[in-house]
Each structure stands twice: as C-alpha cells, then as structure tokens.
Amino acid sequence: MNNIFVYCEIEDGQVADVSLELLTKGRKLANEINCKLEAAVIGHKLEGIEKQLFPFGVDILHLADEPRLAPYTTLPHCEVIVKLFEKIKPEVAIFGATSVGRDLAPRVASYLKCGLTADCTSLVFGDHKETKTGKEYKNLLYQIRPAFGGNIIATIINPDTRPQMATVREGVMKKEIYNEDHKGTIKKIKLDEVLRDELFPVQIVERHIEKQKVNIKSSQIIISGGYGVGSKENFDMLFELAEVLGGEVGGSRAAVDAGFVDHARQVGQTGVTVRPKLYIACGISGAVQHTAGMSESAKIIAINNDPKAPINQIADYSIIGNIEDIIPKMIKFYKKNTK
Amino acid sequence: MSFRIIVLAKQVPDTRNVGKDAMKADGTVNRGALPAIFNPEDLHALEQALRIKELRKDVEIILLTMGPPRAADIIREALYRGADKGYLITDRKFAGSDTLATSYVLSLAVKKLEPYHLVIAGRQAIDGDTAQVGPQVGEKLRLPQVTYCEEIQNISQKEITIKRRLERGVETVTSPIPTLITVHSSAASCRPRNARLLMQYKHARTVSELQEETKDYTEMLTNKPYLRIDEWGVADLDAKVEQLGISGSPTKVKKIENVVFAAKESVVLSSDNKDIDQLMKDLIESHVIG
Ligand SMILES: Cc1cc2nc3c(=O)[nH]c(=O)nc-3n(C[C@H](O)[C@H](O)[C@H](O)COP(=O)(O)OP(=O)(O)OC[C@H]3O[C@@H](n4cnc5c(N)ncnc54)[C@H](O)[C@@H]3O)c2cc1C
Ligand SMILES: Nc1ncnc2c1ncn2[C@@H]1O[C@H](COP(=O)(O)O)[C@@H](O)[C@H]1O
Numbered sequence: 070m071n072n073i074f075v076y077c078e079i080e081d082g083q084v085a086d087v088s089l090e091l092l093t094k095g096r097k098l099a100n101e102i103n104c105k106l107e108a109a110v111i112g113h114k115l116e117g118i119e120k121q122l123f124p125f126g127v128d129i130l131h132l133a134d135e136p137r138l139a140p141y142t143t144l145p146h147c148e149v150i151v152k153l154f155e156k157i158k159p160e161v162a163i164f165g166a167t168s169v170g171r172d173l174a175p176r177v178a179s180y181l182k183c184g185l186t187a188d189c190t191s192l193v194f195g196d197h198k199e200t201k202t203g204k205e206y207k208n209l210l211y212q213i214r215p216a217f218g219g220n221i222i223a224t225i226i227n228p229d230t231r232p233q234m235a236t237v238r239e240g241v242m243k244k245e246i247y248n249e250d251h252k253g254t255i256k257k258i259k260l261d262e263v264l265r266d267e268l269f270p271v272q273i274v275e276r277h278i279e280k281q282k283v284n285i286k287s288s289q290i291i292i293s294g295g296y297g298v299g300s301k302e303n304f305d306m307l308f309e310l311a312e313v314l315g316g317e318v319g320g321s322r323a324a325v326d327a328g329f330v331d332h333a334r335q336v337g338q339t340g341v342t343v344r345p346k347l348y349i350a351c352g353i354s355g356a357v358q359h360t361a362g363m364s365e366s367a368k369i370i371a372i373n374n375d376p377k378a379p380i381n382q383i384a385d386y387s388i389i390g391n392i393e394d395i396i397p398k399m400i401k402f403y404k405k406n407t408k
Numbered sequence: 409m410s411f412r413i414i415v416l417a418k419q420v421p422d423t424r425n426v427g428k429d430a431m432k433a434d435g436t437v438n439r440g441a442l443p444a445i446f447n448p449e450d451l452h453a454l455e456q457a458l459r460i461k462e463l464r465k466d467v468e469i470i471l472l473t474m475g476p477p478r479a480a481d482i483i484r485e486a487l488y489r490g491a492d493k494g495y496l497i498t499d500r501k502f503a504g505s506d507t508l509a510t511s512y513v514l515s516l517a518v519k520k521l522e523p524y525h526l527v528i529a530g531r532q533a534i535d536g537d538t539a540q541v542g543p544q545v546g547e548k549l550r551l552p553q554v555t556y557c558e559e560i561q562n563i564s565q566k567e568i569t570i571k572r573r574l575e576r577g578v579e580t581v582t583s584p585i586p587t588l589i590t591v592h593s594s595a596a597s598c599r600p601r602n603a604r605l606l607m608q609y610k611h612a613r614t615v616s617e618l619q620e621e622t623k624d625y626t627e628m629l630t631n632k633p634y635l636r637i638d639e640w641g642v643a644d645l646d647a648k649v650e651q652l653g654i655s656g657s658p659t660k661v662k663k664i665e666n667v668v669f670a671a672k673e674s675v676v677l678s679s680d681n682k683d684i685d686q687l688m689k690d691l692i693e694s695h696v697i698g
Contacts, residue, residue, distance in 0.1 A: 179543070216537070221664050
C-alpha cells in the first residue's frame with residue numbers, strides 16, 4: 070500500500086505548527102486506510118528534528134540536510150520532493166498552504182502532472198463512481214474547499230493521478246500528539262545525485278521573518294471585533310474584556326484593513342480558522358469569508374446594532390445594541406461576580 | 409533587441425461583492441449576475457510591468473488571457489493603461505481546464521512569444537484562489553520563479569532584484585532573467601486608464617467581435633493594424649487535445665454546495681442590564697467562562 074506523505078516546514082529549528090497539524094490529520098488518514106505516514110524535512114542543521122516529529126505519528130522520516138537548502142528556495146526543494154515522490158509514490162501528499170507550500174506544491178504537481186487542490190478545509194476518504202465509464206474507485210481523497218470567494222463549497226477528487234495533492238492553511242486542522250513514545254525510522258536522502266548548480270538561480274539577499282507574536286488559535290475564548298468597533302481605541306475595550314475572561318482578541322478583515330488590529334489576529338478564510346469554546350463577535354456583519362473561520366466555535370455571541378446582520382443567524386445569542394454600551398456591562402458583571 | 413514582458417491576466421467574476429441582486433431567493437449565489445472584472449492581483453502584475461517600461465525605453469508589454477470571447481475586455485483595459493499588445497487565448501476545447509491544463513495552454517502561448525524576458529502573473533485569481541497557475545507556468549517553461557513580489561527593486565538585462573512579501577515577513581532575492589514572477593496585492597496598485605490610450609484603443613477588437621459588429625472595420629484595421637486583437641486556439645498553439653479541458657484536468661469536481669446560512673436557534677437579547685447580567689450569569693454557571 071502506498072503511504073500518506075506530509076511536507077514539513079522548519080523555521081529556526083522548529084517544525085511549523087501547520088506541519089504538525091497536517092501530521093495529525095495525516096496520521097488519522099493513514100490509520101483509516103491502513104498505511105504508513107511518511108514525512109520529509111528539507112533544510113539544514115536538522116539533527117534531532119525527529120524528536121519533534123515522531124510523537125505526531127511519523128513512521129518514515131526523509132531528511133535532506135545541506136547548507137544550501139535553508140532558507141527555502143523553490144527549485145532545490147522541488148527537485149528533492151519530485152525525486153522522492155518518484156521513488157516512494159505516495160498515495161496522498163499534503164503541504165501547508167503557507168508562503169512556502171503554495172510556492173512549492175504547484176511546481177511539484179506540474180512536474181508530476183498530478184492534481185492539486187489549494188486551501189482545503191477538510192480531507193476525508195470516500196468512494197466514487199465515474200458516471201460515464203462506470204469505473205469505481207475506493208478510498209479516494211475528498212478534498213473539500215471553499216471556492217468562488219467562499220460562496221460555494223466544492224468537493225474535489227483526483228481519480229487517476231498520484232499523489233493526490235492538497236494544501237491546507239494553518240489552523241484549519243487540529244494539532245494533537247499521537248503518541249509520545251512513537252518511533253519511526255529516518256531515511257537520509259542522497260543529495261549528491263539531486264542537487265545540481267542549476268537549481269540555485271535564485272539567491273536570497275536579505276530576509277526578515279518575524280516570530281509569530283500572537284497565536285489566537287489556541288485560545289478557548291476569542292473576543293473578535295469588526296469594522297463596527299469603529300476605531301483602534303475602541304478595540305481597547307475588547308482587549309480588556311479578553312483580559313478579564315482570559316481570552317484573546319481577534320478581528321475581521323475589514324477591521325484589519327482599517328488598521329484597528331493586526332493581521333495576525335484576522336479570523337476567516339484568509340486569516341486563521343478558530344474553534345474556541347466561546348466566540349464573541351462584536352460589530353462584525355458575518356460575511357461568509359469571516360464565518361468560514363469561526364462558525365465551528367462551540368458558542369457564538371453576536372453583538373451588533375443591526376438585528377438583520379447575517380452574523381445573528383449563526384449566533385447562539387444575539388445581543389442587539391451598541392458595543393460601547395454592552396461590553397463595559399459585561400466586564401462589570403464579570404468582575405463583580407467572580408473572584 | 410527589445411525587452412519583452414508577458415503579463416498573464418484573467419477575467420473573473422467579482423466574488424468580493426456578492427450583493428443583494430446576486431443572491432437568489434434560496435440564499436445561494438447567482439453567478440451570472442456578478443460583473444466580470446480584471447482579476448485584482450493581475451492589475452498589480454500589469455503595474456509592475458508598466459513601471460519597468462518607464463525605466464527602460466525598449467520594453468514591450470504583451471498581455472495574455474485565456475478565457476471566453478468576452479475576456480477581450482481585459483485586454484482593452486490593459487491597452488488603456490499602457491500594454492502594447494494582447495492575445496486572447498480562446499477555444500471551446502479549453503473549457504473546464506483546471507490549473508494544470510490552464511498552465512499548459514498558457515505556457516504554449518508564452519513559448520510562441522519567445523524571446524521573452526519576464527513572465528508576470530498575479531499571485532492568485534479571486535474565483536478559485538488557488539495561486540497555482542503562476543508557478544505551474546514557470547515549471548512548464550523551466551523558468552526560475554519568484555512568487556509574492558511586492559516591489560521590483562532593480563532590473564538589468566540579466567538580473568532582477570525583488571522584494572517578496574511572505575506571511576510573516578519579507579525577503580529580497582535576485583533571479584536571473586528570464587524568470588517568472590507572481591505579484592502580491594501589497595504591491596503598488598495599477599494606474600488608472602490613460603485618456604490618450606483610451607481614445608487610441610477603444611475600437612480594438614478581436615476577429616470574433618468584428619464578425620458580430622455591423623459596422624465595417626476592414627478599412628480601419630488596414631489603417632490601424634494595432635486595433636486588431638489576435639485570438640489563438642488549439643491549432644495555433646499546437647496543443648495536445650488530451651491535455652486540455654476536462655480530459656486534461658486531473659482534478660474533478662465531485663460536488664458543489666452553495667453556502668447557505670443555516671439559521672441556528674438563537675436567543676435575541678437587548679443591551680439592558682437585565683439581559684446582559686443574565687447572559688453572563690448563564691455563561692459562568694455553564695463554565696463557558698470563569
Ligand atoms: C477572497 C476574500 C477573502 C476574505 N477573507 C476574509 C477573512 O479571512 N476574514 C474576514 O473577516 N473577512 C474576509 N473577507 C472580507 C469579508 O467579505 C467582509 O468584507 C468582512 O468580513 C467584513 O468585516 P466586518 O464584518 O468587520 O465589517 P462590515 O461588513 O462593515 O460590518 C460591520 C458591522 O458592525 C455593525 N456595527 C456598526 N457599528 C456598531 C456598533 N457601534 N455597535 C455594534 N455593531 C455595530 C454593523 O451593523 C455591521 O454589521 C474576505 C473577502 C474576500 C473577497
Ligand atoms: N485563464 C487565465 N488566463 C491568463 N492568466 C491566468 C489564467 N488563469 C490564471 N492566470 C494567472 O495565474 C494567476 C493565478 O491564478 P490561480 O492559480 O487561478 O489563482 C492569476 O493571477 C493570473 O495571473
């Protein structure tokens with residue numbers, strides 16, 4: 070049986086969260102069809118990296134370790150992956166829908182002439198029957214994604230090409246340790262056959278990558294503000310509520326674009342996907358691109374002065390009124406009634 | 409020898425403004441009602457080309473678009489802004505192409521325009537949001553690629569220096585020419601139409617458009633050959649039919665569901681102290697907070 074493969078990204082010796090999320094998903098998929106989970110890390114100074122990866126259920130870890138492979142550039146990583154795929158022929162290959170993954174995966178797919186589905190929000194196995202030929206397929210990967218600006222949800226399949234390739238955004242899948250004691254095997258990729266000088270036409274002159282400062286994904290309570298919050302100053306109210314409740318502050322794209330709050334906090338199709346136990350949407354209208362990133366929250370409270378705002382349709386509680394009025398009341402009651 | 413820049417641009421439905429008139433009674437989108445626009449990031453791509461043209465005298469900008477006949481509109485839009493020429497890549501056999509088949513066709517068209525120096529695409533198109541076509545055209549042409557360009561900082565006959573916008577930062581890289589670039593929305597916006605160019609090109613037409621028109625354009629085209637927008641089909645590109653359209657597309661759409669707001673049973677509250685206090689009390693008692 071051919072295996073499930075996950076491309077793992079590294080920044081400063083740390084495996085990216087998105088890769089760990091994909092390994093968690095990959096492990097589940099592998100168990101479902103009874104195959105192994107393979108992963109590759111391509112970079113430099115990778116000694117000991119397996120300690121971060123094996124607990125997530127990696128059975129076979131391919132390592133390509135060479136100074137020229139870090140930081141990431143397209144062509145050498147692409148070459149290493151296509152040569153590896155030609156050998157191990159994965160059934161499924163998943164990449165993060167990150168600056169790196171969205172640069173790399175299409176190039177790999179084009180080389181191998183196989184299908185690639187971008188920004189999947191769900192990956193599950195299912196069967197398929199080709200209506201014309203009557204040909205039946207077992208355990209095809211259903212790659213489910215929003216399309217058309219988030220207004221439709223499409224299920225995409227690649228019946229005849231392998232690997233079945235997909236990218237997934239950070240925060241969309243859950244990250245869960247599979248087994249602390251899980252041990253896989255390491256396979257070192259022989260690079261002298263793969264890396265030729267022609268693969269390094271692009272040279273990095275300068276690089277500034279910021280550490281991720283906020284991580285709203287892991288927060289169980291999110292107070293999110295939209296354009297209706299009105300100003301950066303009014304957002305302070307949301308930060309105060311978040312602080313007393315022990316949560317984080319998120320925002321809609323309109324609030325981010327208006328400069329009320331930074332991009333790392335954007336929730337939605339082009340931001341992060343969150344599923345906290347409580348999501349309070351303040352002055353957010355509830356466009357599909359926003360709700361795509363929060364509709365699975367366990368409880369949703371909408372605060373909006375427009376009773377017709379679409380957000381009210383997915384909220385468990387809709388408070389109709391002005392945030393300036395309501396949020397201070399919430400803070401006050403909470404402070405008074407808890408220690 | 410001139411410095412040839414090929415810009416790849418797509419006409420897309422304006423999915424950003426799914427307004428009331430585009431919604432059907434059942435809450436789903438009526439795609440036909442959405443206006444067709446120049447894909448936003450492709451305008452940013454065009455602007456990068458236009459800026460290079462301002463720096464160097466010998467630049468020629470060619471816009472390539474693959475789509476139905478009405479996509480000729482965006483070629484005109486590009487001409488009004490300073491592009492020199494456009495080709496409409498159109499054929500029924502292209503219909504249903506996924507990104508792999510699309511990039512195959514576009515790469516054949518680019519090859520036909522050799523020798524070229526830069527191929528510039530938008531990062532992604534707002535209908536599919538895949539960001540795949542750029543890199544895939546690059547692979548098919550065996551070009552290096554620089555994605556997410558925010559600014560072209562330097563350019564010579566042999567090399568280009570580009571600042572890239574990444575998720576959590578920026579990176580400056582150099583690439584030899586020819587190379588493929590995709591442009592990010594954080595790059596400069598495209599300039600508006602130029603009044604003189606608008607006058608010059610407003611009658612630019614594809615052959616199929618001319619056949620629809622009642623007015624006789626033959627004489628005008630003889631005098632002003634630049635008003636002719638060429639169309640390329642399967643035969644012009646020598647494309648292999650099995651690599652086109654649905655048969656050439658490894659990805660298949662199994663199912664499409666419209667996003668319809670499934671209304672939840674929701675409790676409506678006012679901003680009165682009574683309502684807010686009761687809500688907070690419930691949340692604390694059910695351990696959602698506290
Ligand atoms: C490809 C694409 C991707 C996108 N990705 C995202 C994404 O990831 N995340 C995202 O959020 N958006 C995204 N968008 C944008 C999205 O379509 C909406 O434009 C955006 O979510 C609207 O933000 P908003 O609700 O804050 O603003 P608005 O739609 O302007 O809504 C403001 C709301 O505040 C209410 N209000 C005003 N004043 C008050 C007050 N004093 N008190 C209480 N309520 C008040 C109003 O009634 C209104 O409902 C994307 C769009 C596209 C095309
Ligand atoms: N049909 C097309 N014609 C011309 N250019 C295209 C076409 N489809 C995609 N592109 C280019 O490829 C980019 C990425 O598209 P996509 O992969 O569909 O998100 C776009 O921004 C365009 O520059």
